[in-house]
Amino acid sequence: MSTHAASSESRIPVKGLLPAELENLLAAEGAPRYAAGQVFSWLYAKKAESFEKMTDLNRALRARLTAGYTMKEAALVGEQAGTDGTRKLLIRLNDGERVESVIIPDEKRSTLCLSSQCGCVRGCAFCATATMGLHRNLTAGEIVEQALIAARIMPVTNAVFMGMGEPMDNFDAVMRAVQILTSQKGFGLGARHVTVSTVGVVPGILRMARERIPAGLTVSLTAPDDELRSTLIPANRTWPIAQVMEACRKWSDTMERDVTLAYVLMAGVNDSPRHSMALAKLARKARAKVNLIPCNPARGFLPPPDTRVYEFQTELKASGVLALYRRARGGDIAAACGQLVVSGGHRTGLKAEISAAGGKTPVAANGKSRTAGSGKKVKARA
Numbered sequence: 001m002s003t004h005a006a007s008s009e010s011r012i013p014v015k016g017l018l019p020a021e022l023e024n025l026l027a028a029e030g031a032p033r034y035a036a037g038q039v040f041s042w043l044y045a046k047k048a049e050s051f052e053k054m055t056d057l058n059r060a061l062r063a064r065l066t067a068g069y070t071m072k073e074a075a076l077v078g079e080q081a082g083t084d085g086t087r088k089l090l091i092r093l094n095d096g097e098r099v100e101s102v103i104i105p106d107e108k109r110s111t112l113c114l115s116s117q118c119g120c121v122r123g124c125a126f127c128a129t130a131t132m133g134l135h136r137n138l139t140a141g142e143i144v145e146q147a148l149i150a151a152r153i154m155p156v157t158n159a160v161f162m163g164m165g166e167p168m169d170n171f172d173a174v175m176r177a178v179q180i181l182t183s184q185k186g187f188g189l190g191a192r193h194v195t196v197s198t199v200g201v202v203p204g205i206l207r208m209a210r211e212r213i214p215a216g217l218t219v220s221l222t223a224p225d226d227e228l229r230s231t232l233i234p235a236n237r238t239w240p241i242a243q244v245m246e247a248c249r250k251w252s253d254t255m256e257r258d259v260t261l262a263y264v265l266m267a268g269v270n271d272s273p274r275h276s277m278a279l280a281k282l283a284r285k286a287r288a289k290v291n292l293i294p295c296n297p298a299r300g301f302l303p304p305p306d307t308r309v310y311e312f313q314t315e316l317k318a319s320g321v322l323a324l325y326r327r328a329r330g331g332d333i334a335a336a337c338g339q340l341v342v343s344g345g346h347r348t349g350l351k352a353e354i355s356a357a358g359g360k361t362p363v364a365a366n367g368k369s370r371t372a373g374s375g376k377k378v379k380a381r382a
């Protein structure tokens with residue numbers, strides 16, 4: 001490897017490599033085997049921002065790594081803070097694509113909502129990301145970089161793959177990222193603190209079980225019968241509810257963990273007592289708990305009133321199902337479930353919207369301020 005500086009485009013990315021792969025890469029640079037563990041720890045545990053900071057590597061190796069490799073997969077280019085402490089991050093990837101990640105702090109933890117794809121092809125009726133179509137999959141390095149960027153803003157204790165994209169459609173990169181995030185020598189979250197969420201891509205659920213991927217599983221059910229579910233989540237036409245539930249049971253039996261069913265409540269669509277009864281039956285059979293999430297008005301659906309959400313929860317509990325009411329977070333900055341979207345891909349997104357608005361708060365298509373009356377601040381970064 002030449003020691004003269006290569007252009008950043010020709011440098012080989014190291015983020016997203018697993019320890020054994022790093023070992024091979026470093027061996028080619030003449031480094032001892034133990035150097036792989038040191039680099040892995042510098043990248044994810046110590047969160048070093050350059051090879052030069054890896055001070056227990058010898059100087060010549062650091063110089064060779066700097067010349068031939070890159071550890072920067074993405075940059076923070078915009079940030080919004082909601083009144084409830086939620087932070088939405090706009091992250092630019094090296095090819096100019098943009099994704100959003102959201103940090104949701106509460107008293108005891110702060111959960112990072114990660115994107116796995118730029119856009120999504122699944123077309124769910126209630127989801128803003130669906131309007132983008134799929135631009136491309138993220139690499140494992142780009143996924144982990146979201147966590148590293150977030151950790152510079154506040155400590156991250158949990159991660160959920162509930163941002164932009166269907167994680168099972170980018171299985172290899174997502175599961176590689178899961179291994180780095182959960183590794184105690186890496187990002188250090190542990191398997192109980194990382195969750196993969198899917199709309200019910202059955203082959204992915206079964207593969208997670210087969211490969212014993214160290215993460216929890218949430219399935220976005222959102223409707224308890226196939227007819228309604230297929231109108232809201234088109235993937236249901238490929239994998240109907242019975243198949244999804246069977247896959248959940250297999251995952252649960254193999255991993256000895258309970259699956260979570262996410263149920264996005266939409267007024268007048270899926271919130272009647274008939275729906276809660278049917279949902280309870282499915283949850284009992286799958287030994288699943290239920291997270292109730294009132295929808296965010298991203299695509300014209302409206303959430304039921306609070307009283308109806310509590311009634312729905314009570315109906316589930318009365319049927320013997322553990323049901324939690326997950327209040328929407330970050331709604332004032334369009335950071336809540338189903339609201340993430342980077343309009344126009346490369347050229348727009350938060351920073352461009354801010355710029356187009358002359359530094360003022362971006363305005364949504366419905367004419368309302370994206371942070372109107374409640375979002376604390378909008379920052380753009382170079």
Ligand code: SF4
Nearest residue numbers: 120122124127130165
């Ligand atoms: S809900 Fe998930 S799978 Fe469905 S369109 Fe949105 S990002 Fe894709």
